[in-house]
Amino acid sequence: YDIDLEKETDLKALDIMQKAGYNNVGLLTYLERMRVERLKQLYVKGIDIRYKSGFKPLETVLDTMKFIKPRDDNRKPTDPVQTDMIRANTDMEERVGAVLDYFQENDIEIRRKYVLNILIPNVKEVTGKSVLTLDDTVVMKGEEWGGSPSDFEVYKERLNRDLQLETPQYDIQVQSFNGAKALLLSGRPLIYEKDIPDGSPGLSHIRNMIIKALTDARRENFLTDYYE
Structure with a gap:
C-alpha cells in the first residue's frame, strides 16, 4: 500500500468521471465525508472532538499522541488510540488535498451543494x-x-x-x-x-x-x- 497510489487512483477517477459527464465533485465530497467518519472512530480520553468554530479535531488528536505512553508488552495496552486509524486519517487528509489541487489546477469551480x-x-x-x-x-x-x-x-x-x-x-x-x-x-x-x-x-x-x-x-x- 502506498498513499501515492491512492492519490493517483483518485485523480484518474476524477478524469474518468469528467469525461463520462458525471459531476466529479462527488468524489471530493465522498473523501471529505470519509475523513469525518474515520475521525468518529478515534477515541482519546478527555478530548472533545465535536464541532467547534475554529477547532481542528485531527490536529488536536495528533498533538495528544505525543503525550501518550508507549505500549508495555507485559501489560494491557495503555494507548487509548488506534494508531492505524490515526494513520488512515492522515492519509485521508492527503487524498482530499490532492483532489482539491486537481480542481484548482484545472480551473474547476467546486459546488458541493448539488x-x-x-x-x-x-x-x-x-x-x-x-x-x-x-x-x-x-x-x-x-x-x-x-x-x-x-x-x-x-x-x-x-x-x-x-x-x-x-x-x-x-x-x-x-x-x-x-x-x-x-x-x-x-x-x-x-x-x-x-x-x-x-x-x-x-x-x-x-x-x-x-x-x-x-x-x-x-x-x-x-x-x-x-x-x-
Whole structure:
C-alpha cells in the first residue's frame, strides 16, 4: 500500500468521471465525508472532538499522541488510540488535498451543494401564504399563495444560483445597489427592500436566516474548509 497510489487512483477517477459527464465533485465530497467518519472512530480520553468554530479535531488528536505512553508488552495496552486509524486519517487528509489541487489546477469551480443536495431553496404554501425556505430554515414569508409562479419563485432561483456552500458570509450583504437598498448574494441582488411582501421581515432578518441555513448546512461536514 502506498498513499501515492491512492492519490493517483483518485485523480484518474476524477478524469474518468469528467469525461463520462458525471459531476466529479462527488468524489471530493465522498473523501471529505470519509475523513469525518474515520475521525468518529478515534477515541482519546478527555478530548472533545465535536464541532467547534475554529477547532481542528485531527490536529488536536495528533498533538495528544505525543503525550501518550508507549505500549508495555507485559501489560494491557495503555494507548487509548488506534494508531492505524490515526494513520488512515492522515492519509485521508492527503487524498482530499490532492483532489482539491486537481480542481484548482484545472480551473474547476467546486459546488458541493448539488452533490450533497443541501442548501436547496423551496417555495411552499403554509396557511395560505407563500413561504421560501432553505432546507428547514424559513427565509421569507407573507405573500398570498396564488398557485402559479410568483416573485418567490424568482427568489428561489436566485438563491439556488448564487448561494453555495462555498459562499463567504461577507458576500451576503445588505447595501445600496443601483440606487436602491437590496440584499446581495455574491454581488447580485436577491431582493430589493421595496419588493419585500407585507408580513415578511426586513432585509437584515432575511440575511440572518440565509446565514443560519448556510451554517447549518456546513455543520454536516465540519472538517471541510469551504474556502480552499
